[in-house]
Amino acid sequence: MQPTLLGVPYDNSSSHLRGSADAPPLIRKALWCSAGNSWCEAGIDLRGQLGDSGDLSILPHAHPRSVIESSVAALLGQGSRPIILGGDHSITYPVVRAFYRARPTFDILHIDAHPDLYEEFGGDRYSHACPFARIMEEGLVGRLVQVGIRTMNGHQRQQAERYGVSVISMGEWFRGTRFELRQPVYLSIDLDALDPAFAPGVSHREPGGLSVREVIDIIQGLAVPVIGADIVEYNPQQDSSGITALVAAKLVKEVAGKMVSGGSGVRG
Ligand SMILES: [Mn+2]
Numbered sequence: 153m154q155p156t157l158l159g160v161p162y163d164n165s166s167s168h169l170r171g172s173a174d175a176p177p178l179i180r181k182a183l184w185c186s187a188g189n190s191w192c193e194a195g196i197d198l199r200g201q202l203g204d205s206g207d208l209s210i211l212p213h214a215h216p217r218s219v220i221e222s223s224v225a226a227l228l229g230q231g232s233r234p235i236i237l238g239g240d241h242s243i244t245y246p247v248v249r250a251f252y253r254a255r256p257t258f259d260i261l262h263i264d265a266h267p268d269l270y271e272e273f274g275g276d277r278y279s280h281a282c283p284f285a286r287i288m289e290e291g292l293v294g295r296l297v298q299v300g301i302r303t304m305n306g307h308q309r310q311q312a313e314r315y316g317v318s319v320i321s322m323g324e325w326f327r328g329t330r331f332e333l334r335q336p337v338y339l340s341i342d343l344d345a346l347d348p349a350f351a352p353g354v355s356h357r358e359p360g361g362l363s364v365r366e367v368i369d370i371i372q373g374l375a376v377p378v379i380g381a382d383i384v385e386y387n388p389q390q391d392s393s394g395i396t397a398l399v400a401a402k403l404v405k406e407v408a409g410k411m412v413s414g415g416s417g418v419r420g
Pocket residue numbers: 264265266342344345356385
């Protein structure tokens with residue numbers, strides 16, 4: 153099953169800064185930039201191995217979540233393994249709905265500074281602060297494991313308990329942590345999981361995060377197959393050097409490489 157990019161230029165559900173809608177073409181540009189090459193660290197040349205379905209067109213009168221869900225469903229129907237380029241994190245909910253319709257047994261590994269478990273945020277149940285509350289209340293996944301979390305508050309702690317979310321806070325995480333994933337996994341990577349020193353181009357900078365190397369090690373170390381992924385919340389307006397686009401592109405390469413090479417890692 154071929155990993156295939158799909159850009160989702162959508163940031164209407166952002167609660168703080170807009171800008172992530174402009175991310176997908178810039179991540180692609182960094183991905184194929186002549187400063188690097190097209191090989192992932194596992195020794196696979198992604199040229200010819202990584203498909204690209206372009207960017208979704210979400211017209212002003214359209215229902216964004218319906219467009220996202222049906223587009224991902226179409227990709228899954230073709231036998232692809234989607235790698236979604238956000239957009240803000242609200243897109244993960246319709247993406248995961250499409251996966252659930254196609255194959256209702258999988259877990260999620262969610263790498264983020266924030267648990268995104270709010271029941272509602274600013275009056276919006278579909279805010280980018282809420283996707284994992286919607287996913288869990290609909291029972292779309294087996295386990296939800298979150299790593300990199302360093303902004304937990306009282307309400308979200310209650311939500312995590314209510315939905316049985318396994319939260320590995322940034323303070324608890326260490327290199328080699330086992331994630332207890334027993335099924336194929338959908339990987340949701342918010343770039344603000346990384347320390348802003350490595351990835352400043354995000355809407356909600358939160359110091360004290362993961363290094364690029366640590367996120368790569370998490371991806372490469374997964375012992376279960378990766379059925380799909382999203383890389384979200386890249387905000388080009390906060391990325392004056394362009395380094396965050398390069399980080400996003402690097403993670404795309406490692407996720408795609410993991411999909412192609414299979415679940416040969418060591419950590420479950
Ligand atoms: Mn976040």
